[in-house]
Amino acid sequence: MKQIEFLKKMFKVGSIGFGGGSALIPVLESTFLKQKDSKSRKDFDRDIVVASITPGALPVELASGLGAREFGLLGMVTGACAMALPGALIAFLLFTILAGAQDAVLEGIRLISVGVSSYIICQLMCYMDSTLKICRKESVKRMRYGILVMAAVCLLSCGGSLHKLLGLAGKPVFGLNTVHILIAVVFVACYTRSMYDWFHILIAGALCLVFFLGHGKAGVLSGFPWILRSCELVMIILSVYGLFHGEREKSIKRVDRKGLFHNMGTWVIFLLLTTLPALICGREALAFIGRGSLSVLMSFGGGDAYLTIADGLFVDSGLISEDLYYGSVVSVVNLLPGSILTKCLTGIGYYMGIENGGAQMTGAAWALAGYGCSVAVSGISFHMFAYFYDTLTDSKIFRVVGRWIRPVISGLLMGIVLSLLNQNKNAAAYTSVPMPIILVGTILLALADYRIMRHSKISNLWIVALNLAAVLLLFLIP
Numbered sequence: 001m002k003q004i005e006f007l008k009k010m011f012k013v014g015s016i017g018f019g020g021g022s023a024l025i026p027v028l029e030s031t032f033l034k035q036k037d038s039k040s041r042k043d044f045d046r047d048i049v050v051a052s053i054t055p056g057a058l059p060v061e062l063a064s065g066l067g068a069r070e071f072g073l074l075g076m077v078t079g080a081c082a083m084a085l086p087g088a089l090i091a092f093l094l095f096t097i098l099a100g101a102q103d104a105v106l107e108g109i110r111l112i113s114v115g116v117s118s119y120i121i122c123q124l125m126c127y128m129d130s131t132l133k134i135c136r137k138e139s140v141k142r143m144r145y146g147i148l149v150m151a152a153v154c155l156l157s158c159g160g161s162l163h164k165l166l167g168l169a170g171k172p173v174f175g176l177n178t179v180h181i182l183i184a185v186v187f188v189a190c191y192t193r194s195m196y197d198w199f200h201i202l203i204a205g206a207l208c209l210v211f212f213l214g215h216g217k218a219g220v221l222s223g224f225p226w227i228l229r230s231c232e233l234v235m236i237i238l239s240v241y242g243l244f245h246g247e248r249e250k251s252i253k254r255v256d257r258k259g260l261f262h263n264m265g266t267w268v269i270f271l272l273l274t275t276l277p278a279l280i281c282g283r284e285a286l287a288f289i290g291r292g293s294l295s296v297l298m299s300f301g302g303g304d305a306y307l308t309i310a311d312g313l314f315v316d317s318g319l320i321s322e323d324l325y326y327g328s329v330v331s332v333v334n335l336l337p338g339s340i341l342t343k344c345l346t347g348i349g350y351y352m353g354i355e356n357g358g359a360q361m362t363g364a365a366w367a368l369a370g371y372g373c374s375v376a377v378s379g380i381s382f383h384m385f386a387y388f389y390d391t392l393t394d395s396k397i398f399r400v401v402g403r404w405i406r407p408v409i410s411g412l413l414m415g416i417v418l419s420l421l422n423q424n425k426n427a428a429a430y431t432s433v434p435m436p437i438i439l440v441g442t443i444l445l446a447l448a449d450y451r452i453m454r455h456s457k458i459s460n461l462w463i464v465a466l467n468l469a470a471v472l473l474l475f476l477i478p
Contacts, residue, residue, distance in 0.1 A: 003075060003078070006071065006075065006079065010083050014083040014338055015087075028044075043069060046389075047062055047065040049389070050385050050389050051382060055298060056374075057341040057374060060339055060342065060379070064379045064383070065382065066079055068263070073263070076263065080379055083339075086337060087338015088338060088346045091346055095346075096360065112331070113327055113423065114441075115472075117330075117421075118442050118467050119445075119467055121420055122446045122447075122449035125450050126450065127305075128410040131150075131406045132147070150411040154412075156212060157177070157414075159171075171217045172216070173213075174213075177316055178298060180212070181408065184211060186239070189400040190238070190243050191203070192204060193242055207231055207234060207235050211231055211232065214231065257387075263379075264383070268376075270372065271293075271373065274371065275289050275369040275373070278353065278362075278365040278369035282362075288366060288369065288370075292349065293377045294313065295345065296378055297377060307330060307413075308412045310344055311419065314348055314352075320352060320355075322419070323423070325348070327427075329347040329348060333347060346367045346371045346374070347367070347370075349366035349369050349371075350363045350364070350367035421442060425439060449467065
């Protein structure tokens with residue numbers, strides 16, 4: 001296959017990428033491996049495993065792996081770019097149109113987002129349902145533990161959204177963001193190494209409780225900062241000990257380290273080139289690039305899971321408003337094909353660029369930086385994890401994190417459901433329809449979407465169209 005033909009096919013796959021990254025796995029296999037030998041299929045299966053346990057955009061990572069094997073460093077970069085470009089480009093054009101719209105049009109978009117949010121909630125329900133099915137396939141006990149983990153994560157992270165939805169005063173005890181939840185998951189995985197005896201459970205549980213109280217929105221330990229710092233130091237020491245102790249329990253294989261350095265260097269150059277225009281517009285872009293890159297490294301669990309990560313890094317910190325994030329960015333990215341991570345980071349960059357520079361060109365430069373961060377950091381994490389995967393194939397740490405990351409992400413996604421309900425609650429201010437009816441309608445539409453997706457083969461676009469028609473009918477009723 002010539003490289004031009006390869007890029008055309010990759011662009012085509014990216015253009016039909018509805019349904020999430022995992023849905024593209026059979027499409028990529030049938031497109032690029034139909035007449036390949038068994039070694040190519042084995043390599044592709046290895047890429048699927050690595051991409052599934054790697055933070056970043058899964059379809060971009062798979063495209064990067066395919067391109068690297070076919071055409072080297074150039075194929076690695078161009079393949080990933082061709083996969084991510086269709087959705088990001090269409091999203092950018094829509095963001096540009098929305099940014100210049102009149103208030104009446106923006107209010108209409110907010111109302112339309114009611115129907116879109118029902119579809120998003122349905123997708124999140126499907127993700128959580130698939131998580132429980134994976135756990136149930138192993139054992140009933142594993143499914144029960146999965147439900148317990150999901151409930152615990154929801155309790156720790158959803159306090160702020162629940163308070164807003166119910167109109168409660170005060171701050172939640174926890175209300176943790178994604179960063180703190182994932183730090184605790186990595187600590188537990190490193191420290192316990194799958195040894196769930198009472199000693200390890202009590203030590204890990206006590207340290208995590210102090211860590212959560214220290215970082216909770218209620219500020220329970222705000223008067224005792226030394227307690228939190230001591231807890232964090234002990235967690236670091238135990239994590240390092242567990243990590244190195246686990247390394248001695250397995251053999252280490254030799255793999256191509258020189259090739260890894262070449263891959264990393266190429267991605268760093270690509271990242272610098274795509275972020276340079278935004279940096280020229282102002283040093284404020286550096287914070288966005290840093291947080292954008294960090295958000296990609298935190299995005300375990302698929303595209304929908306990135307919504308909660310971006311919420312924690314950009315919305316909670318005040319860099320972008322909740323109304324703008326859920327009303328414009330999230331509503332647009334879930335209507336389009338391609339990686340949710342890439343489209344979302346492109347949109348956040350565009351709106352932050354507009355707020356910092358006030359010009360369309362500045363917004364475009366920041367959007368390019370978001371696109372570059374999503375592609376480059378996904379490529380970096382994929383090839384880095386592939387190296388460690390080939391080197392440490394029997395690592396207990398990798399197995400534990402990969403084993404529990406889906407239940408953790410599913411618990412975090414419950415917070416996204418509450419945030420979307422809050423967004424629809426705010427949309428009630430732009431219509432005469434009572435707020436309870438909008439909330440109940442959102443939930444009923446999501447349940448109807450879920451049933452349709454489970455029992456029919458209707459495309460996602462038709463489901464969204466039906467939702468929009470139902471919402472329009474609701475708003476037209478006097």
